[in-house]
Amino acid sequence: MTETATRDAYDAVAALYADTFRHALDDMPLDRALLTAFADLVRGRGPVADLGCGPGRLTAFLHSAGLDASGIDLSPAMIAQARAEHPHLRFxxxxxxxxxxxxxxxxxxxxxxSIIHMDPADLPRAFAEFHRVLAPGGHLLVAFLASDGPEPEPYDHKVIGAHSWPIDHIAGLSGRTGLTEVARLLRRPDENERLPGGYLLLRKGG
Incomplete structure (x- = not known):
């Protein structure tokens, strides 16, 4: 998907999206645990950015875990939603x-x-940026829809088209940009999901 199409699609549903997923993390204990572990690794070492933050719910979670967290998103309407709901945070x-x-x-x-809507050809640029903005020893936690095949696969997302990614593909791409894999997890879909969730914890050397 192009950035313009993705931005426009999320602008159109920003308020509904925020209402729908405001408390989603309450029913996701594994995700909360991963986010908490990430927070433990980076706490007190400097600022943290929630990239593709949407309405800011995870930015707020990271802030509540003691991090200097801010959010960045492609969608102006999502940023407006985040600022309205979390005025004490930076977006x-x-x-x-x-x-x-x-x-x-x-x-x-x-x-x-937040990488699921990216064109596969643009993903290396994003990971190069992740590496650039991290301090030596800094950590990246990336979550995505996971596929079983060797290549990214198109996925019919409710907001706009997306891709699922093999964990090995994302891990390999990360390694080529200088990020070292610390841990990975594949979470099988629950009854309301169609695809597994893939999680990679990565570290910049130094």
Whole structure:
């Protein structure tokens, strides 16, 4: 999907999306545990960015875990929603392929199901940006829809088209950009999901 199409699609559903998923994390103990572990690794080491933050619910979760967390999203309507719901936090419009962040300025970055709408050809640029903005020793937690095949597969997402990704594909791409795999997890879909969730915890050397 193009960034323009993705931005427009999420602008159109921002309020509904925020209402629908406001408390979704309450019923996701495994995701909460992974986010908490990520917070434990980066706490006190510097700022953290929630990349593709949507209405800011995970930015707020990270803040509540003691992190200096801010959010970035492609959709102006999502950023407006995030600012309205979490006025004590910082949110900005931006793209993961060209982040308006300094080199090595982040202790941690979260990309929680925010790479799924990217064109596969653009994904290496995003991971190069993740590596650039992380400080040496910084961590990235990335979550995505996981596929079994060797290549990304198109997925009929309710908002706009998306791709599912083999974990090995994302891990290999991460390694080529200088990020080392710390841990991975494949979560089988529950009764309301069609695809597994893939999670990678990555670290920048140094």
């Amino acid at each position: 900005a419009e931006g793209t993961m392929t060209a982040l308006d962040l300094p080199d090595g300025g982040l202790a941690g970055a979260l990309a929680y199901y």
